[in-house]
Amino acid sequence: MEDLLWLIPALPFLGATLLILFGSRFSRGAVALIGAGSVGVSALITLLLGIGFLADRPAFYHQEVWQWFNVAGFNPSVAFHLDALSVVFLFVITFVGFLIHLYSTAYMAADEDFSRFFACMNLFVGSMLVLVMADNLLLLYLGWEGVGLCSYLLIGFWYNEPANGYAARKAFIITRVGDTAMAIGLFMLFQSFGTLNIQSILAEAPQAWPIGSEMALLVALLLLGGAVGKSGQLPLQTWLPDAMAGPTPVSALIHAATMVTAGVYLITRMYVLFELAPAAQLTVATIGAVTLLIAGFSALTQYDLKRVLAYSTISQIGYMFLALGVGAWSAGIFHFMIHAFFKALLFLCAGAIILALHHEQDMRRMGGLRQRMPVVFWTFLIGAASLAALPIITAGFYSKDQILWYALAGENGNIWLYMAGLAGAFITSVYTFRMVFITFYGESKTHVSHPPGRLITVPLIMLAVLSLVGGFIELPHNFGHITLFSDLLAPVLPGIRASEALAENEWMFQLLAAVVSLGGVYIAYLFYLKSPSLLPSLKRSNTAMALHRFWHAGWGFDALYDTLFVRPYVYLANLNKRDIIDSFYTGLARTAEGFHVMFSDTQNGVLRNYVMGMVVGAIMILTISLLL
Amino acid sequence: MSTVSMEAALLLAGILFMLGLISVLIRRNIIFMLVSVEIMLNAAGLAFIVAGTRWVQPDGQIMFIFILTMAAAEVSVGLALILQIYHQLKTLDSDAANIMKG
């Protein structure tokens, strides 16, 4: 069973290689088969391994494929380590990835770069699988960089449009900042422990560093820097909304379900370091709380359907960071899994809508799609309900409620985090159903050309089902107390205890969360369906307009970074326009040229000058021989 | 026969050589340059004779014979070339033959 581990990332890599080398020669059907099939077979193998894992419940599966290198005692190997945490991620990546690949065969059917798309997507899936299965941090970093590269390739997929290239570069550079912080963290870890093997570090760290030590804090903060970049949290969140320039399946796979959760995976995997540095954990929680509020307010004002979903992703990952920050590790992973389902669903539905409306992405030009595209409507509604955490029936309710509960009642929780989370839930509900009402209700402003085919609707339906029933594997204590998920993760991640005093009144807070989410739906209904004239009258005041613009621009972070970093750098680069650094070499060349000109002037064909040269030479030689 | 000091003779040779050198450097007419080179060759031959006298051996004189032979051959070929230059460039200015410059 363990010997099959290497196949899981190898198959997508093989698919990517085949498509890179021969993609242009294959037919569309062959490309689709290779592209989606490789991920599909990986999903099957994951299923096999998962069933075996759930049956036997070993601590982990381990397979060493080969030793990467051996230099001065540092010998990382390409080895895969599968424990409960990796199983969850593996399941999400391969399964959701396979559904998205199926969807893409129909979505990208009209595109001429069909094989390039699937090559990049397969490369991405392979890298992400390496990331979550790596048994040492160097291999993890390899996967980390690989997904960053594929993100760049896929965001800028339609490269003929310069704005797409700009968005891709922005994403890459901003995540680079995070990657550098993470690399420095890896260097420090290696210096302290002499190895980058994850399990070794997790075992040795508590003995080497006491709780609250500065080294642990520094390393944890550096790793957090890397996670923040990849997951689009404060302060490196500006790239995600612009990354929507890529095709919609890319947004679904990379920027909703998998790559942006790599940060969550990293923090969870290195949880020991964060537990040794409580200040770092508090930072994680604070970043999560602030980000979810900021992104929520921004999502409220966006008109582009995909941008709303992008800000929503940033916000929901903020929830995951919040959970990790207060020590509710399995709650954060649970929310990751559920979020992957409904966010991928929402993005895929958005893609279906955009495709049917001839690449129209502005919500204000949609409307009335409820009758025209019923399947999409119902699946989108289910996804939105899960996102808004409508009580009891949706999976989102259970995952988000768990986070809110532990934010309040956990050992590291406090009231401020809880209030932020609750406010965020309200705003989430408002903007989600704003999206639903504007897009699907009202009069239709753009005509639907043709309804989506089966390759598009089947993945949507499957994801919708998962968004509904996925939550039932983890029910709260007073509501059925099913702990299948946290039991699965218990050998890997530490549990969390809620405070006894509040535990009796857990039902109160659940009710509060339910009311908040339903209240948000009602507000959205009020402003967008019942009395649409309310909103323009509100917007007439100057402060409201200013707020609206501020939130629409993502709280001004783009402008801030532009002034702080981009302008000075461009100014410095302009100063160096003549390339002062290179002037050493060009100066050498020019000096040689100058000598050449000088010496070629001495060859003027005048005989007397040549004789003069000989005489001068003779004098010099005689002088030197006399002197010496 | 009373003696002639070698240094004086060598000095004479040196002075004659210098005069020939100056003439080569300052003259622009090709024929004058050739004549100056002859002066220099003559002076060098004088130095050889002096050396032969000092060591009482015929080798210096033999060297002078060879120099003489070579000067004769050189003058004949050189004058032929000068005639060619004169017919091509219509002038005896050595600065006019500067196509090999640069």
Add this chain to the structure above:
Amino acid sequence: MELTFYIAATVAILSTVMVITRYNMIHVLLYLVVSFLAVAVVFFSLGAPFMAALEIIIYAGAIVVLIIFVIMMINLSQEDVQREKEWLQPAVWVGPALLSAVLLAELAYIITAANPTQTEALVAVDAKVVGLALFGPYILGVQLSGILLMAGIVGAYHLGRQKKKVIHRFLQERSAAA
């Protein structure tokens, strides 16, 4: 003997100075002959009578005559003399004269700085000794000189030929029209 040597040396130097400062080519060559004759006397005073004779025969008698013939062929006129005068401005000869003076000073230093030789009685090395040496150890050099002279003859003949310019008949109209 010494007196002969010094007088001949002075004549040689003076006539050489005249050689390098005259504008008229024939004047230059005449002074050159005088210089060679003076040097021949110097050879004689140094105990090399054969060389003195050779100097006069070959240098003054053959080489200078050759140069005079070529000058005749070139047809110099008064304007050439004038041009020579223009070319020999002070600005031209001051620099080279200085440089050569420096060289001469160095040479003089080298010559006089050496240990002064014992002034022995001069022994003349006459033609017989030279001839024996020529056909003895230096026979190869003699042969090479012969080859050199032959090369000189052939080269001078070939290089001195003036080829008449033959224009192709197609171009003759163009050259006639031009």
